[in-house]
Amino acid sequence: MKLLVALEDTGSIKEVECLRGTDTSVQTAKQPISIVNHAAESRATHILKFLVTSDSKYVVAARKGGAIVIYERDTFEEVKRYTNMTANESSAFVSLIQDSTSLIYACCENGVVSVIDLENLNREDNDTQHPIKLELVAPVSCFVLNPNQKGIFAYGGKDNEVKVISITNGKLEQLWESKNVPLDQLRLPVPVWVSGINFLDTDSVKGQSGYHLLVVTRYGHIRMYKTWLKRRPVKTFQPTTKPLRTITHTSTNSNAVSSDSAGLVGKFSLKDGKMVGKFHGSVGFVRALYNYRYSVIATGGLDRYVRVYDLDTCRILAKVFVTSQITDIVMLEDGEKLMEEKMIRKEKEKEQAVKEAEALWEELEKNSSTRKKKKL
Template identity: 25%
Template structure:
């Protein structure tokens, strides 16, 4: 499919999916590409009136295996827990001691949050508001926290510089550190290779992990073998700065700040095996559905997209009006009446937006044209214009008479002198 900025849905895209999107402005949007009437309709699940300065969504994750609970973190010290059960939507807010939140997880009744200052905070959800969370210090800076979906007690963290590199913790053993990565050997100048683990992903289990970096590398670790990566890809291209990563099976999907989405095969990491097109801005987040075939992405060009991970075809694209920072995709539960309610809400929102746009445009055009026409003089219909034109004619005639009189006087003087 050719590159386009329009909202599109491929004719062969028949999978039933719904998207949850977090934006830079703090809005939390729900989209249903499975809808036939309003595949681009957007329902905002957050209260826009309460959003403040630090409301940018920095983390989005499912809180359970059924994907009926979503954990939402912002640049401020608050976590929102959204539950979608029996056609309803409930929200609960939990306050922490630090910000920004760069990763969220849930293990049993404990909320796990990764903070940008390098802390992992654990808080019992049933505890009182005055209870203090348990804190694990991983370093002085953290870029991301990921939870292993197969073993939910395992989390991994990563950040910038060597002291904040990849680390793995077991929450069932009071947050015991079970693995820490080791950097590659020094280069030919005996200088340390720069480390910046911008994102982490578990490759179908707690033992194999993949990391990507802003410095242009993708590394694969096996915690059962060694601390150093077992295989890696290092790019020397300018601008190959990886921001986000997701892994499934033998493939690792990475996005860059320059709008490039590439897939790597973990069995041969010399170069990428797929490239996905259609982006005009940096890719901020990636997420795969449970089957691993549909790859959803959030981009800073204000679009969310779904690609076929195998054929690289762009299946869905929608403009969300704000810079998309996080995205989740899940199977749409087509319960009786649910899709109709979503479509009706989306249609009402679209009608409201169209009416607002029309009213704004109408007011602007009318005022402009009224002012312009008020300032314009009326031509040819009033007596004043006739009087004005006659005055101009008389003034021209007087000028002609004066010029003729002066010329006659000059001639008389010449004759007298001669």
């Protein structure tokens, strides 16, 4: 398997190649095939979010301080750097996504969305190169794309209800906004802090159009919305009192996977909210959660380990120490056969190098003994 991992301390991206069963915490276990560092800067400008473009040509990174940098995927040479993409340096990027075309959307906490068209990278016209900027209702903690419908997005944040919007030709239109749940037992409003959103497959009925949303909050809630039915959630659970920070789901939409600030990475049933599986091992806040083709997930956070799990069984498949706190992860491939072939080639190259060194040493010893005989 091959992963790209963004590191906080060095401001770099590490490219990790390893086999299933790799565990750097055990000396006798399999070790990574290779770990290569790319695009290093500093902790002050470390990468908050990054992605690999759909054509695998570029890596786009949103850095602390407001810069968006585009690198060649193969060489990690810098192609383009956009600066001052946030209204101020204290406003961090919360999302970086690509739609089904060549458009990249970078969203900040203050609600500023920068839209970059990759087709304009090589053009000399400054007007076409300059990103389009849109403004959302702030503050924003998450901003996501609907993978099932072009130009549809959702976002939310602290005291900022979930909103579904459309972005077409640089124009933004709000389509729907959620409504908070009823008052609690003390007749107090339930606090709102949306921290993650997923679009599920739409299952609206009787020809009604709408969106099926899976939402987590920093107050430990998991909520489901069907926008064609009502503004309030159709289901709401609170499996933990810790802040939930990440969210993904299984291919059948029957379970959600989320992580909290205390190291829990759990699989929760969307029928009753109960935990049906736990991905063991993480210590501390898990910042990054990547779902690779609904088959495996990769996680990383404060404990400096990248972990890869089987999504169905929750079994750990690989564990690699990367020396720094992790801010984001992208998994590129899970080709076990390709990795094994590469490992075999690497072992053969090592064996060949050892044989050549031994042959050279024997030749030197032979020449040395011949010289001694001549002197005698």
